[in-house]
Amino acid sequence: MRRLLTLLAVAAAAMPAQAATRWPHGAKAAVVLTYDDALSSQLDHAVPALDAAGLKGTFFLANVRAQDVGRWRAVAHEGHELGNHTIFHPCRAAAFPADPRYTTEAYTPASMIREIAQQNVLLTALDGRMRHGFATPCGETRAGGVDYLEPLRAAGLVTYARGVSASPTELAADVARIDPMHIPARGFGEGDDAAKMIGFVEQAEAGGGMAVLLFHGVGGDHLAVTDAQHRAFVAWLKAHRRDVWVATLQQALDWAHAHAGPSSRR
Numbered sequence: 001m002r003r004l005l006t007l008l009a010v011a012a013a014a015m016p017a018q019a020a021t022r023w024p025h026g027a028k029a030a031v032v033l034t035y036d037d038a039l040s041s042q043l044d045h046a047v048p049a050l051d052a053a054g055l056k057g058t059f060f061l062a063n064v065r066a067q068d069v070g071r072w073r074a075v076a077h078e079g080h081e082l083g084n085h086t087i088f089h090p091c092r093a094a095a096f097p098a099d100p101r102y103t104t105e106a107y108t109p110a111s112m113i114r115e116i117a118q119q120n121v122l123l124t125a126l127d128g129r130m131r132h133g134f135a136t137p138c139g140e141t142r143a144g145g146v147d148y149l150e151p152l153r154a155a156g157l158v159t160y161a162r163g164v165s166a167s168p169t170e171l172a173a174d175v176a177r178i179d180p181m182h183i184p185a186r187g188f189g190e191g192d193d194a195a196k197m198i199g200f201v202e203q204a205e206a207g208g209g210m211a212v213l214l215f216h217g218v219g220g221d222h223l224a225v226t227d228a229q230h231r232a233f234v235a236w237l238k239a240h241r242r243d244v245w246v247a248t249l250q251q252a253l254d255w256a257h258a259h260a261g262p263s264s265r266r
Contacts, residue, residue, distance in 0.1 A: 021174055021208055021256050025242070026242075027242070027245035030204075030252045030255075030256075031201055031237060031246045032185075032247060032252050033246065034060060034083075034135065035218070037221075038061040038065070039217055040065075041217045043075070045218040046230065050080070053235065056078075056079050056080050056081070056246070057080050057081070057248065058083055058133070059080060059082055060134075060135040061083070061122075062088070063088065081133070081249060081250055082123050083135055083249070084134040084158060085137060088102040090106070090107055091140060106144075107144055109146050109151045112143040131159050132158060133161070133249055134162070135163075136149075149182075159180065160253060162249065163184055163185055165186065166184035166186045167184070171184075171211060172207020172208065173207075175210045175252065176260035183249070183253075185212035187214040187223075190223060190224060190225070198233065201213075205243060
């Protein structure tokens with residue numbers, strides 16, 4: 001009996017690991033393209049590239065310009081996701097020069113939540129949706145030195161909160177078990193090419209998880225990847241549709257939870 005149990009254990013160890021999450025059409029991983037700050041270069045370069053490839057992205061809006069309101073409404077109409085990034089994008093004063101009124105030191109969790117609630121009003125006016133996700137400005141989770149994500153969770157104003165870092169372990173995680181208020185993501189910017197983006201996705205493929213990429217400028221504005229490298233990456237995603245499922249962040253999370261096994265349900 002002992003020998004039989006040993007043989008069974010060895011055989012189980014030799015079997016290939018099951019994917020963490022069962023993605024649509026047998027895809028090995030989900031890929032989510034997110035874009036922060038409502039930048040004009042995203043409207044000029046990122047959106048046209050995604051639309052041409054038939055892919056959808058998630059755009060976290062802050063400091064929306066009046067002249068772009070119609071364009072963002074059109075982005076939502078095309079099936080892209082609009083998310084909450086606050087109104088004024090408050091960060092620590094040490095992060096970069098800003099009006100002292102709009103630094104996280106000047107906020108409290110309550111005032112941060114009020115601002116997020118007000119930004120939801122704009123988002124609903126743009127896309128007609130009542131549910132919106134959230135991305136932390138500068139990846140910071142404290143206002144006035146106090147964590148605001150737990151009060152935000154309790155307020156029920158957003159469906160998730162995307163961060164700005166992702167470990168290899170998180171790339172292989174069962175997405176249905178990830179805390180929705182701490183969604184991992186990796187930023188790509190100046191000097192990053194399509195090969196680095198592809199490598200990040202391939203890590204998620206190996207573990208059957210989800211790769212959330214974070215962009216700011218595309219071919220312009222700040223922390224920008226070049227338009228050419230972004231287009232090359234989008235073309236690679238289109239060519240590998242059978243292996244990776246490109247979805248908005250809300251779609252990916254909704255799918256993972258709807259198709260979770262009993263052990264994955266929180």
